[in-house]
Amino acid sequence: MVFYLAGQTSFGNRGCEALVRGTIDILRTTEGPDTQFLVPSVDAAADIAQWPDHAAYGVRFVTAPTMPSSLKWWCSLMQRLPGMAGVQPPVPRYSAAVEADLASADAVLMIGGDIISLDYGIHSLYMWSRLIDRARALGKPTYLWAASVGPFEANGNVVSAMRSHLRGYKGITVRETTSAASLAKDYGLPVKVVGDPAYRLASVQPRTELGVDMERCRGAVGFNVSPLIRKLFSSQGGGRSLEDTVLDFLRWLIDDQGRKVCLIYHVDQAEMPTNSDLTYLRQLAERLNRPDRCYVLPPGLNACELKGVIAGLDSLVAARTHATVAAFSQAVPTLSIGYSRKARGLNEDLFGSIDYLVETKDLTLASMQQAFSRIQQQRASISDTLREKARVLREAALGSSDMLKG
Numbered sequence: 001m002v003f004y005l006a007g008q009t010s011f012g013n014r015g016c017e018a019l020v021r022g023t024i025d026i027l028r029t030t031e032g033p034d035t036q037f038l039v040p041s042v043d044a045a046a047d048i049a050q051w052p053d054h055a056a057y058g059v060r061f062v063t064a065p066t067m068p069s070s071l072k073w074w075c076s077l078m079q080r081l082p083g084m085a086g087v088q089p090p091v092p093r094y095s096a097a098v099e100a101d102l103a104s105a106d107a108v109l110m111i112g113g114d115i116i117s118l119d120y121g122i123h124s125l126y127m128w129s130r131l132i133d134r135a136r137a138l139g140k141p142t143y144l145w146a147a148s149v150g151p152f153e154a155n156g157n158v159v160s161a162m163r164s165h166l167r168g169y170k171g172i173t174v175r176e177t178t179s180a181a182s183l184a185k186d187y188g189l190p191v192k193v194v195g196d197p198a199y200r201l202a203s204v205q206p207r208t209e210l211g212v213d214m215e216r217c218r219g220a221v222g223f224n225v226s227p228l229i230r231k232l233f234s235s236q237g238g239g240r241s242l243e244d245t246v247l248d249f250l251r252w253l254i255d256d257q258g259r260k261v262c263l264i265y266h267v268d269q270a271e272m273p274t275n276s277d278l279t280y281l282r283q284l285a286e287r288l289n290r291p292d293r294c295y296v297l298p299p300g301l302n303a304c305e306l307k308g309v310i311a312g313l314d315s316l317v318a319a320r321t322h323a324t325v326a327a328f329s330q331a332v333p334t335l336s337i338g339y340s341r342k343a344r345g346l347n348e349d350l351f352g353s354i355d356y357l358v359e360t361k362d363l364t365l366a367s368m369q370q371a372f373s374r375i376q377q378q379r380a381s382i383s384d385t386l387r388e389k390a391r392v393l394r395e396a397a398l399g400s401s402d403m404l405k406g
């Protein structure tokens with residue numbers, strides 16, 4: 001059996017790497033060790049460097065689809081002429097290499113987490129949904145795999161298009177009940193809630209040659225923030241930037257709480273430098289100017305190695321979803337900085353509340369201090385909850401494969 005893993009283009013985003021590795025672990029467990037995988041990549045050499053023994057897992061990196069120029073023009077037109085919002089997007093053409101890879105697969109899985117949403121723009125949504133449409137035209141069964149879906153309610157044309165798109169999948173699984181409820185209520189689609197594939201990701205110590213100072217990481221407060229969330233940040237009328245607010249919080253951790261801090265990147269994409277956590281965190285560390293108490297992880301760690309670092313933390317404060325999943329799965333008390341439906345849904349499913357979540361729009365020094373203090377006060381019960389839920393979710397992640405048998 002050969003699976004094409006859509007929704008993936010680069011391991012520069014360690015969340016994408018975690019989804020790929022976790023999905024492959026699931027399918028090799030349920031379908032057998034001879035299962036083969038086509039993994040799209042914009043830079044195969046870089047991805048292979050993060051996963052040197054990929055071939056032993058049946059993986060072949062293939063040409064990733066790129067944004068078709070016709071969709072770029074259409075999106076630009078929609079922005080400039082909103083009165084034409086009813087005009088449907090064009091049917092894009094994909095390269096001969098992409099066409100050949102789709103044709104050679106037995107099934108296509110959309111594994112991109114929240115890729116079927118508007119979180120990354122309408123152009124991204126249509127690029128990936130149209131790729132799935134193309135696979136269907138080639139006669140391939142398609143499956144939406146452990147996803148967070150929507151919301152689409154702000155755009156009636158998208159709702160209509162997604163209703164048709166979602167009904168074309170042979171099976172859908174989601175990773176939180178918020179998406180399941182929306183798909184049942186708004187689209188009448190029966191879906192199964194499963195564990196995120198990243199719960200299956202291995203946790204390993206970083207390679208020696210990467211030069212990670214593990215002593216500076218152990219017992220530290222891990223901190224991850226991303227340039228992705230700046231557009232959602234509100235200064236609450238105080239005129240403070242996201243960077244100022246974050247630096248105030250880090251100073252509070254170091255000077256008032258006596259903590260050491262480890263800055264954890266989860267995205268470092270050469271093809272998208274403006275989306276690089278590592279670049280952003282280095283800039284914050286330079287402004288903080290406390291090298292004695294603030295350590296920035298060196299580049300080159302893969303998703304498994306980052307999970308290994310996170311395992312030794314005292315706690316984690318993070319915006320990137322799969323940084324938080326790495327912590328959840330290892331019972332590390334975690335404060336989530338939410339920027340989309342998925343963070344709220346994952347927290348509600350784990351804890352039955354959003355007590356350990358601060359939405360980006362509500363992010364202030366006070367809100368972060370209060371939530372972090374709450375986590376420290378309740379850390380024993382949080383770790384107990386996570387330890388039990390992680391075992392359940394690791395097994396529940398296998399549930400996505402059930403729909404392949406239908």
